[in-house]
Amino acid sequence: MTAAHPPTEFPRIVVHAPALDGSRRVTEGEVTLGIASHLDDVIEILRMADLDRIEVEESDLIEWQGGGPDDWPGLSEHPEP
Numbered sequence: 001m002t003a004a005h006p007p008t009e010f011p012r013i014v015v016h017a018p019a020l021d022g023s024r025r026v027t028e029g030e031v032t033l034g035i036a037s038h039l040d041d042v043i044e045i046l047r048m049a050d051l052d053r054i055e056v057e058e059s060d061l062i063e064w065q066g067g068g069p070d071d072w073p074g075l076s077e078h079p080e081p
Contacts, residue, residue, distance in 0.1 A: 015042060017066020022073040024066075039069050065071070 015036065016025040019067045026033045026045045034045035043056050054061055064071075 004037045013046070013054070015062060015064050018071070018073050024072075036050075038072055042069070 010026070013033075014025065014027045018024050023035050023037045024042075026036055026042055028049065028051075032043070033049050036042045036045060037057065043052070045058065046052055046054055056062060
């Protein structure tokens with residue numbers, strides 16, 4: 001008998017679809033790690049959870065719901081430097 005899901009080195013992270021204010025909840029399983037308003041927030045949330053070795057924009061360990069790492073509603077209010 002084989003396991004349905006092989007163990008992974010890192011936990012599975014979900015960046016949820018944007019809320020009405022454009023923020024996105026970041027979870028590990030049932031645990032909310034933080035609320036992000038920008039990609040940099042996701043990176044900081046993972047760093048605070050000792051998960052900073054994950055490549056945020058490219059990792060298969062992160063599930064992006066409701067848009068990818070470049071989808072942040074409301075960013076037009078914050079012009080690029």
